[in-house]
Amino acid sequence: MNNSILTCFTTMTLSMLAASSVNAATMDPLRSIQHRWAQCQYKIKDSDTQEACFEHLIKDNQQATAQAPQRSDLKVWLAINNASLAGAKGGLGALSYVKKAKALLEEVIKTDPTTLNGSAYTTLGSLYYKVPGWPIGFGDDDMAETMLKKALAINPQGIDPNYFYGDFLVDQGKDQQAIAYFKRAQQAPARADRPLADQERQKEISKKLKQLEQ
Template identity: 65%
Template sequence: MKCITTIAVATLTLGMISSAAAAGADPLQTIQKKWAVCQYQSKDNDHQVYCLENLIKRNEEALQQQPNRAELKVWLAINKASLAGADGGLGALSLVKEAKVLLEQVIDQAPETLDGSAYTSLGSLYYQVPGWPIGFGDDDMAETMLLKALQINPDGIDSNYFYGDFLAEEGRKDEAIQYLTKAQQAKPRPERPLADEGRQQEIAKKLGELKR
């Protein structure tokens, strides 16, 4: 299913991750940067899936080495959820359920990790995953989680973006514009320029749709 070029590119990506690890780079920073590459710079869907699959392996290895590091659990959940969204196959529901368990563990043990990112990510799952009997989707739980994320990180780009996106899905247009605009004005993260660039594009697109 995946062409030779895709495999070669993904292999190169893995080599870059291994080189960074060998150089003593923080695995969390490496994982964050590679997620942005997978999410926003993949040439096609097959490449994105392959990129995320290999990033998950690297994330799992890092978590095995530092099993108590909550940040790595959050990012393993993010990577699994991202793969579910990219792949969309029969395994997608299993991936988001695995992500949910990881995020619940972090919320139970260290809820303020990465400025409440576990709440943001879990909230996004609750409104994007189908509800019963297929999945665990629940709009009330989504809003509860996303508001908790905003309590911890009221000015963050992701906390405001996902709540704004949720409000847009709920048809609460004016509120959605308010939070998306705040996300658009969030302070840049110098260590994550590609992620910021990609998120800002998503924000601009969503605001454009809402203001038509």
Template identity: 60%
Template sequence: MNTSLMQYIKNSSLPVTLAATGLLFFTAPSFANDIDPPNTLLNVQHQWAQCQYQSENEDIKESCLEALVDSTQTLSTNSPQNTELKVWLAINKSTLAGAKGGLGALSLVKESKVLLEQAIKENPTVLDGSAYTSLGSLYYQVPGWPLGFGDDDTAEKWLKQALSINPDGIDPNYFYADFLLQDGRTAEARRYFIHAKQAAPRPDRPLADKGRQLEIAQKMKEL
């Protein structure tokens, strides 16, 4: 997920000029037709990491994420009982929202919120609590009422729930630390950033781990 998700919305004043999208000579692969079904989720995860951490510029990143959302939507529609794909469709939409910025991203995060809530109802521990991590992240990064649904108390509730399921994971520790940092609780934030930094590598997701570790290092400079 984009670590600066919706900060542009939260910090900007009306009216907001939406990010321009031009014709880009880039398309992400279509997963629906080109990959082995058992590897579908991993391919979605790999493509997310490529969009997030290897795009040459913001326009290419946005185009990459748009294609990925379309591909994941197709996969999820074709496999409606696959809760893992539902979570990743939500993650891809919220990451795209962060790349777009502005009020135009609000519909994407609202769609992401609905998908995550559905996933939690279907399987609360799906992907080691990733649905709770993502939902909590939305709640602290999205503006509050009347513009959005953001709420710090709810954010902390869901982020702690994610940690109860996966206490040593890099993502739940990172996002809870980021929440604490934004809440001014720097001593607590440092502890969770350090725990995230010490998380065991995920052999099947090296690019995502590398990108997250760089984000951890950057955040710790703010402490």
């Protein structure tokens, strides 16, 4: 695609996404960030535009966190957005972002571990099994299991801790155990303020179960 056309397309897309955050100026910044994350993660298919979407979101998340440094929930989401940007970028260039995410999550776990129903444990656990191990990264399957089990202890019926623990078990070759957690995630209570995230996560769960139950 011509660079000027791509730049124009990216700018238009990001403007549309910003406009789609209803009453973003008066909305609690956490709700706006969660809404925009779902748009970046699930609605954008072009990789360059998705990276730009997460980069813009991280800047706004950083600003919101600086204005309310006592809010651990905004720190968790700053970590999630850095991890999501790393996923969009891929390769060695992603490592700096996952390291930022790790540091933020460890800070929250140290000061306010039950924030957002233990989401810091869920996110950090997912990073531990997805990131390469030493000497490239900090990946560690034992730490992943420890973090994910702590998340489940705080939020045993939650969609994300059950989904990611199931995904971890698949990564460990424990497919039958994973099925039970995916089914529990499938039955998780809907989150009224995060309909798009729930809808897309349920699609991922259904796909995983279909693969495992064949």
